[in-house]
Amino acid sequence: MPSLSLDQLHASLSDPLLGSIGFLNEVMGRYPDAISFAPGAPHPSLSSDVDIASYTERFIAHLVHDRGLTETRARRTLFEYGPSRGLINDLVAEALRRDHGMDVHSDSVVITVGAQEAMLLSLRALCAGPQDVLAVVDPCFAGISGAARLLGLPVIGIDESPSGVDLDALRQKCRAARHRGQRIRACYVAPDFSNPGGSRMPLENRRGLLELAEREDFYVLEDNAYGFTAPIAAEIPQLKALDDGQRVVHIGTFAKVCFPGARVGYVVADQQVQAAGGQRLLAHHLAALKSMVTVNTSPLGQAVIGGMLLEHGGSLAELSRRKADLYRRNLTHLAHALDRELGAMHPHIHRNRPEGGFFIRVRIPARADMNLLETSAAKYGVLWTPMSQFHLGEAGDSEMRLSCSYLTPEEIDEGVRRLTRFLKSEVLRPHR
Amino acid sequence: MPSLSLDQLHASLSDPLLGSIGFLNEVMGRYPDAISFAPGAPHPSLSSDVDIASYTERFIAHLVHDRGLTETRARRTLFEYGPSRGLINDLVAEALRRDHGMDVHSDSVVITVGAQEAMLLSLRALCAGPQDVLAVVDPCFAGISGAARLLGLPVIGIDESPSGVDLDALRQKCRAARHRGQRIRACYVAPDFSNPGGSRMPLENRRGLLELAEREDFYVLEDNAYGFTAPIAAEIPQLKALDDGQRVVHIGTFAKVCFPGARVGYVVADQQVQAAGGQRLLAHHLAALKSMVTVNTSPLGQAVIGGMLLEHGGSLAELSRRKADLYRRNLTHLAHALDRELGAMHPHIHRNRPEGGFFIRVRIPARADMNLLETSAAKYGVLWTPMSQFHLGEAGDSEMRLSCSYLTPEEIDEGVRRLTRFLKSEVLRPHR
Numbered sequence: 008m009p010s011l012s013l014d015q016l017h018a019s020l021s022d023p024l025l026g027s028i029g030f031l032n033e034v035m036g037r038y039p040d041a042i043s044f045a046p047g048a049p050h051p052s053l054s055s056d057v058d059i060a061s062y063t064e065r066f067i068a069h070l071v072h073d074r075g076l077t078e079t080r081a082r083r084t085l086f087e088y089g090p091s092r093g094l095i096n097d098l099v100a101e102a103l104r105r106d107h108g109m110d111v112h113s114d115s116v117v118i119t120v121g122a123q124e125a126m127l128l129s130l131r132a133l134c135a136g137p138q139d140v141l142a143v144v145d146p147c148f149a150g151i152s153g154a155a156r157l158l159g160l161p162v163i164g165i166d167e168s169p170s171g172v173d174l175d176a177l178r179q180k181c182r183a184a185r186h187r188g189q190r191i192r193a194c195y196v197a198p199d200f201s202n203p204g205g206s207r208m209p210l211e212n213r214r215g216l217l218e219l220a221e222r223e224d225f226y227v228l229e230d231n232a233y234g235f236t237a238p239i240a241a242e243i244p245q246l247k248a249l250d251d252g253q254r255v256v257h258i259g260t261f262a263k264v265c266f267p268g269a270r271v272g273y274v275v276a277d278q279q280v281q282a283a284g285g286q287r288l289l290a291h292h293l294a295a296l297k298s299m300v301t302v303n304t305s306p307l308g309q310a311v312i313g314g315m316l317l318e319h320g321g322s323l324a325e326l327s328r329r330k331a332d333l334y335r336r337n338l339t340h341l342a343h344a345l346d347r348e349l350g351a352m353h354p355h356i357h358r359n360r361p362e363g364g365f366f367i368r369v370r371i372p373a374r375a376d377m378n379l380l381e382t383s384a385a386k387y388g389v390l391w392t393p394m395s396q397f398h399l400g401e402a403g404d405s406e407m408r409l410s411c412s413y414l415t416p417e418e419i420d421e422g423v424r425r426l427t428r429f430l431k432s433e434v435l436r437p438h439r
Numbered sequence: 440m441p442s443l444s445l446d447q448l449h450a451s452l453s454d455p456l457l458g459s460i461g462f463l464n465e466v467m468g469r470y471p472d473a474i475s476f477a478p479g480a481p482h483p484s485l486s487s488d489v490d491i492a493s494y495t496e497r498f499i500a501h502l503v504h505d506r507g508l509t510e511t512r513a514r515r516t517l518f519e520y521g522p523s524r525g526l527i528n529d530l531v532a533e534a535l536r537r538d539h540g541m542d543v544h545s546d547s548v549v550i551t552v553g554a555q556e557a558m559l560l561s562l563r564a565l566c567a568g569p570q571d572v573l574a575v576v577d578p579c580f581a582g583i584s585g586a587a588r589l590l591g592l593p594v595i596g597i598d599e600s601p602s603g604v605d606l607d608a609l610r611q612k613c614r615a616a617r618h619r620g621q622r623i624r625a626c627y628v629a630p631d632f633s634n635p636g637g638s639r640m641p642l643e644n645r646r647g648l649l650e651l652a653e654r655e656d657f658y659v660l661e662d663n664a665y666g667f668t669a670p671i672a673a674e675i676p677q678l679k680a681l682d683d684g685q686r687v688v689h690i691g692t693f694a695k696v697c698f699p700g701a702r703v704g705y706v707v708a709d710q711q712v713q714a715a716g717g718q719r720l721l722a723h724h725l726a727a728l729k730s731m732v733t734v735n736t737s738p739l740g741q742a743v744i745g746g747m748l749l750e751h752g753g754s755l756a757e758l759s760r761r762k763a764d765l766y767r768r769n770l771t772h773l774a775h776a777l778d779r780e781l782g783a784m785h786p787h788i789h790r791n792r793p794e795g796g797f798f799i800r801v802r803i804p805a806r807a808d809m810n811l812l813e814t815s816a817a818k819y820g821v822l823w824t825p826m827s828q829f830h831l832g833e834a835g836d837s838e839m840r841l842s843c844s845y846l847t848p849e850e851i852d853e854g855v856r857r858l859t860r861f862l863k864s865e866v867l868r869p870h871r
Binding site for chain 2: 010014032084087154156266279281282302303304305
């Protein structure tokens with residue numbers, strides 16, 4: 008037998024990040040009856056009305072009537088390989104135009120296996136050498152720092168501010184990187200209700216980020232997963248919709264607004280890339296990389312999402328609103344339950360007050376680590392995510408992230424009661 | 440506008456490999472009416488009998504009856520995220536046991552977005568540092584060398600021999616690498632009817648490769664895409680079925696035997712990896728990496744493939760045989776047509792004589808490059824693939840790869856007639 012040890016595998020596998028995600032999944036698997044504030048997954052009730060067959064047929068009819076394919080040829084599309092760039096690029100571009108005012112040509116769109124693959128492809132294309140660094144708002148979604156680690160890219164954290172990105176700090180990091188012989192090549196932001204921080208960038212800050220990107224010569228990777236949860240009439244334009252200078256690579260997913268099981272996301276990359284043979288869109292190069300990662304996104308999944316887009320008149324606005332209502336109700340419910348149950352514990356317990364998204368952070372006077380999580384699950388039947396999982400350094404060690412997205416109001420109430428018992432017994436009056 | 444040029448993007452995007460694949464797709468797109476010997480895609484008639492809805496229902500019934508899920512919970516599985524490692528691992532392990540005599544536990548299996556993702560994950564896990572090198576049989580499938588380039592891994596070619604891998608050459612390359620301070624960490628082989636070479640490893644050579652892997656301390660990445668096309672009673676055990684020393688990481692796909700549009704493949708990695716916290720299977724670590732690439736493989740696709748496996752009694756042997764019959768018929772038909780039409784051109788034109796797989800190579804007395812392909816398509820209406828696309832170096836510049844998989848016998852006859860006219864006019868009596 009060969010002796011294989013972890014230190015002989017790629018360094019990303021020894022990173023505490025991957026280990027802690029694995030451990031979290033393991034804990035959740037061991038306590039299936041616990042109430043879980045851990046997963047940021049869409050609410051299960053929102054998928055039960057997805058009629059796969061009828062959406063698929065709707066997409067096939069579209070291929071026949073709008074694209075001139077024969078019935079046989081259209082049907083075969085589901086079963087064959089397809090172009091790496093995707094099959095529903097035009098429908099996605101149209102929805103982005105209608106729903107977000109983005110002036111996007113379908114050639115700039117690549118359909119990906121969720122937003123995760125879009126992140127990997129964008130990082131791989133943009134980061135060309137050892138001098139290139141990714142900046143992220145810290146704390147940040149583990150998928151982006153994980154993808155960077157898989158590719159061996161250095162990651163620099165910019166502390167999250169109430170307005171999302173502290174532009175002064177980012178400017179300083181850009182200059183410090185240059186002095187070290189590095190360059191910040193891209194900055195990842197989730198401008199609307201970041202996961203897990205919950206911050207939202209005001210319009211002014213968005214414009215400032217684009218100006219800074221221009222001045223300091225970096226690209227902005229914009230992740231739009233939670234924008235749809237904004238209250239009506241409180242939407243702020245996406246960075247891509249403000250992007251006159253082609254500084255933004257926009258990443259999105261249908262996991263939240265449609266459903267995760269399709270594994271369909273997208274990236275908009277309308278930057279022109281000069282080469283000896285002429286210029287091509289960055290999207291073209293992302294599709295070329297995709298052919299080495301997953302070849303193409305499942306036509307079955309694309310057909311269902313395509314059918315949903317068509318069935319809703321080419322816009323996801325109405326579908327989004329219906330789902331956003333549920334998430335806002337849940338977030339409000341969680342916030343009230345926390346205030347009701349934990350209010351008396353103030354000033355030992357603090358929480359943030361996001362206006363959208365799926366998450367509330369709770370700061371406790373103890374190390375919110377995997378050991379404490381294990382106790383919480385085993386003795387109190389309630390699960391949460393240690394915030395340290397989302398931080399690049401040592402920060403977040405006394406914070407937990409609570410997700411409201413996967414639970415009913417009744418489960419939220421019961422979960423918060425359990426959480427309160429847990430905090431009272433284990434954190435505020437710890438056993439000796 | 441930022442000025443972005445190709446040399447500022449990752450080096451893999453400037454690699455001629457990616458460029459030529461892109462160009463090939465472009466040429467095919469421009470000549471939709473040409474007869475194409477280019478795509479190694481499964482025959483379209485083989486997918487027309489796939490009843491997605493009924494296979495999906497079959498899988499849901501399995502979740503209810505065999506795994507004890509409620510009907511609601513089972514149905515939700517299709518729509519939600521799922522474990523990174525997959526949903527149908529047990530069914531795949533069972534099929535590998537039945538059909539290939541592989542003693543595989545489901546915990547060793549990770550379900551991937553096609554074989555391509557399995558290659559990327561395996562390379563990423565095994566190649567830990569700049570000293571680690573991938574060896575491939577040259578020529579080889581562009582997906583493996585492309586994945587290595589995306590990850591920045593050096594690739595060494597071992598010239599293909601009639602018995603697949605020249606073990607002496609591989610041994611020498613291992614030692615030469617060691618002398619340079621490198622190590623060959625893995626060797627990629629397709630033991631049955633390699634794409635594009637067409638070679639097949641005899642049993643003796645397979646055993647020899649495993650012994651060499653043990654002696655020189657490398658892993659074997661086995662790609663099993665075309666094994667099913669072997670004539671009945673002429674099967675040779677897969678490397679993984681002979682792998683007493685856990686040297687083989689086995690990669691497979693359902694694209695050929697089921698259908699490509701599901702985008703479902705798998706990797707078997709039963710190696711134990713030692714770490715401070717105890718030992719885990721390599722498959723566990725591949726799943727952790729997968730969470731940073733695609734998160735999980737679409738449950739929709741997995742459900743259809745799972746249903747197909749269940750519906751066929753847990754074995755793909757019968758389905759494979761039916762498809763293998765068609766491909767062998769096509770391969771024989773192509774071989775006869777070539778001999779009939781091109782026979783008189785001997786000794787200027789040579790072809791190889793594979794016993795299975797999708798491909799025949801034809802050597803011509805001219806540069807079989809993109810310019811010649813363009814002429815072939817524009818003036819003669821026939822497409823093929825330049826073999827140079829599959830070589831690491833300059834080799835293969837006067838060979839074309841012809842695929843028989845996507846055509847009917849009538850199309851093959853007409854295609855070979857066009858090819859003959861093209862060769863007579865442009866290659867054997869070229870215009871001056």
